[in-house]
Amino acid sequence: MKVVCFLPDSIAFQNKLGMLTRSAGVDFQPCKTEEEAKVFAANVKKDRFFLFAEAKKIEFLKEFSVAYPESRIVVILQESLQRVIPNLIDCANIQCFVATNDGEFDARELIMLLKKFESKDYPGLEKHLNFPAVFKEKRVKSQIDKREALKILEEFIIKIGGGSDRFDHYAQRVCDLADELLLNAVFDANPRLKTVDRSAPFELEDHESVRIKWGFDGEVFGLSVADPFGSLSKKTVMQYLDENQKTEHIGKRNSGGLGIKLIFERLHHYIVNVNPGKMTEIVCLMRFEKRFKDFDKRLRSFHYFKVEDSH
Amino acid sequence: MEVVVNNTTVEFSGLLNEESSVDLIKQGLEQAIKNSAAKKEVNLDFSKVKRANSCGILAWYKILENFDCSFIYVNAPRWLVEQFNISDFLSEKTTVSSIYANFYCPSNDTHEVLLLNIGKEIPILDNYDEFNLVLKNKEGFDLEIDFEPSEYFYFISSNPKRFKKEAA
Numbered sequence: 001m002k003v004v005c006f007l008p009d010s011i012a013f014q015n016k017l018g019m020l021t022r023s024a025g026v027d028f029q030p031c032k033t034e035e036e037a038k039v040f041a042a043n044v045k046k047d048r049f050f051l052f053a054e055a056k057k058i059e060f061l062k063e064f065s066v067a068y069p070e071s072r073i074v075v076i077l078q079e080s081l082q083r084v085i086p087n088l089i090d091c092a093n094i095q096c097f098v099a100t101n102d103g104e105f106d107a108r109e110l111i112m113l114l115k116k117f118e119s120k121d122y123p124g125l126e127k128h129l130n131f132p133a134v135f136k137e138k139r140v141k142s143q144i145d146k147r148e149a150l151k152i153l154e155e156f157i158i159k160i161g162g163g164s165d166r167f168d169h170y171a172q173r174v175c176d177l178a179d180e181l182l183l184n185a186v187f188d189a190n191p192r193l194k195t196v197d198r199s200a201p202f203e204l205e206d207h208e209s210v211r212i213k214w215g216f217d218g219e220v221f222g223l224s225v226a227d228p229f230g231s232l233s234k235k236t237v238m239q240y241l242d243e244n245q246k247t248e249h250i251g252k253r254n255s256g257g258l259g260i261k262l263i264f265e266r267l268h269h270y271i272v273n274v275n276p277g278k279m280t281e282i283v284c285l286m287r288f289e290k291r292f293k294d295f296d297k298r299l300r301s302f303h304y305f306k307v308e309d310s311h
Numbered sequence: 312m313e314v315v316v317n318n319t320t321v322e323f324s325g326l327l328n329e330e331s332s333v334d335l336i337k338q339g340l341e342q343a344i345k346n347s348a349a350k351k352e353v354n355l356d357f358s359k360v361k362r363a364n365s366c367g368i369l370a371w372y373k374i375l376e377n378f379d380c381s382f383i384y385v386n387a388p389r390w391l392v393e394q395f396n397i398s399d400f401l402s403e404k405t406t407v408s409s410i411y412a413n414f415y416c417p418s419n420d421t422h423e424v425l426l427l428n429i430g431k432e433i434p435i436l437d438n439y440d441e442f443n444l445v446l447k448n449k450e451g452f453d454l455e456i457d458f459e460p461s462e463y464f465y466f467i468s469s470n471p472k473r474f475k476k477e478a479a
Contacts, residue, residue, distance in 0.1 A: 143330070165422040169413070172362055176390065179328065179364040198329045198366050259365035261397055290420070292413050292457045 001118055002027040002049040006037040010054060013076060016105055017052060024114045034060050041068045050074055050117060055084040055097070065091040074098055074113070076105075081264075081300050082241055089238050099268075099299035108220075109269060109301060122305040123273040123281050125213050125224040133217040140210045143201040146182050149212050150175050153223075160216055161288075170221075170288050177266040178212060178223060180259040181282055185210040185227035189280060221288060226281040230274050234304040237272065241302075268298050275307040312360065312367075314339035319347040320385070324359035327367035336374055344380050351380045358386035358411065368394055375405065383408050386426060395466035406473055412463065414446060414454035422457065423448060429467065435474045439464045 003021045005028065007014040014030055021028040031037040037051065041064070052074045053061060065073065073094045077084060081097050088094060096113060098105065116122050126135065136156055138149040154171045161167020187193045190208055204210070207228060214223040240260040264270065269285040289295040312331040315322045321339045325331075343353040363371075375382065384391065387410040394400045395407065409428045416423065425446065427433050432444060439460035446454045467474055 147330075165424075169422065172390075176362055176364065179362070183329070183364060183366060199333070199370070262365060262393075265393060291415050291455075292422075293415075293459060296459060296462070 002029060002044060003114070004029045004031060004037060004040050004049055004051045006031045006034065006051065006053045006057070006060075007076065008032055010076070010078075012103065013100065013105065016107075017110065020105075020107060020110050021114060024111065024118070026114055026118065038064065038067065041071055048072075048117075050095075052076060054078065055088070058087045061088060061091055061094070065093050069093060072117075076100060077299050077301070079299070081302055085238050085242050089235070089242065095305070096303040097301060098303075099301040101298050106301075113303070116305070120308055122307050123226075123275075123279070125215065125222050125283050128271075128283060128285055129215050129217040129220060129222050131217070133215040133222075135213055135215040137211065137213040140182060140186070140212060141204045141206070141208075146179075146186070149182070150178060153178055153212075153214060156214065157216075157221075166290070167288065169292065173266045174214075174221065174223060174286075177263055177284060178214075178225070180263050181223075181225040181284070182210060182212065183259060184232075184282075185225050185280070189227040189229040189231055191229070191231075219287065220285050222283065222285050224281055224283045226279060228279055230276045230278045230280050232272060232274055232280045232282075234272070237270075237302070237304070264300055265296075267300065268295075269301045269303070271303045271305070273305050273307050279307070312336070316342045316346070319343050319350075319352065320354040320356055322356045322359065325361070327357075327360050327363035327371060329364070329366035329370075331367050331370065333370055333374060336371070340374070340378060340380075344378065347380075352383065353380055354383050354385045354408075356386050357384070357391050358388055360388065360391075363390055363394075372400065375402070378404075380404065381406075385409050387411065389413065389424075392463060392466070396462065401466060401470075401473070407466070413457040414448075415457040416448050416452050416454050418452040419450070421448070423454060425454075429474055433464060433467070435467060435471050436464075437468055437471055439468055 003026055005014050005017055018028045018030060029040055031040060050072050051064065053076065055075045055077050061073065071093055073091065074096045075088065075094055077097050077099045084097065098109060112128060136152065138152065140146050140149055154175050157167055157171035157174055186202055186204065187198055193202060211226045237260065241264065267284040267286045271283040273281040312323055312325040312327055314335050316339050321343045340353065344351060347353055382405045384407045387407060389411060392410050407429060409426055411424050412427050414423045414425055429435065436442065442460040444456055448454050
């Protein structure tokens, strides 16, 4: 595996990425020009390699994506995902959008990303939280289960915050997020329930049941929701996030678009793992910043992985 | 979700989601419209609604579409303000009079949620980039704004006419 880096305008990012990559034992190839990156891609076509490049290099990313469809691209964000997406929505091999905040990568996010690329082991909430995180899990098969899961989740967060206003507030945000993810997993993902009236109580068969899981390691809170359908595409998520859709009339929408915007307001990392036809797992990570303003202003990352069957 | 009609104000509590009764909400609105007589103006108070999901929000939007009346959101909690800002949630017949906002006290590391009135604590502006508001808590310590004014008040700056008309 090799990492090719084309960040000519951000040498600090390039240096940090190089350091992290080399420390993970992965080959690192910085490129100064677009041509250099293309030449490298052409020469190592048969190897697995990942191109890291800035979101503002739109034409280069589009061209590279078409010319080297076997490559995987990681886009570095210095502005919001919603602003970047309209320009890059058709670049099929962009796998991750990695946010920078205050001019820095999140080293933890990058190390995890490199580990995943190398091991090809993508799903699972546990890998994102450090020891000694305690995980809670619940299966959801009915409306009652959903209600119960959200109640336990809310109590969990309020309890870890010792009843402080801050954690009370974050408990509501996380429950909003979990509620939307459960709605998506129960209704949108399930072909049997996609078009049913959502105000009627639902009952899922055993093989349709949804799993919600969460944990906190003192720094990062993580939540995952998994369904057994594996139908969520990257393009669907990106279309819902497209800022241009803000002008669409709300009354004409299905809940999905509205929901995904609500989801993105309440997390920092949105990770989608899909095993087509078998499983979709959404992993959401967030930091409970001291000030809500700091929580809100962080740029969001979005990763999309197709899970390979051996895992 | 529970619905209480208090003269021309409809007060909601609980959760606004797929389990909320559309009929109960409609009945509450009809009663408040009747109480408002010829004025046909109803206040909507969601301050006791802890959370809402997209199913509940869409259902609410569609309920309002069917009423020929003016609606004023009062005491709007944060989740509702986020909806005001997300899309064309506010229509020609709806406006907002007061909203809750987060404040942080660096002296004792606490958070407070305070009610702000549009046209009073929140002036009606085209741009909130330079906006600031320093308030005191009960102990006399300074409270800092804990939200981004240009984003939180976007629903005002994107259509100040709606609120200027209201203030006049």
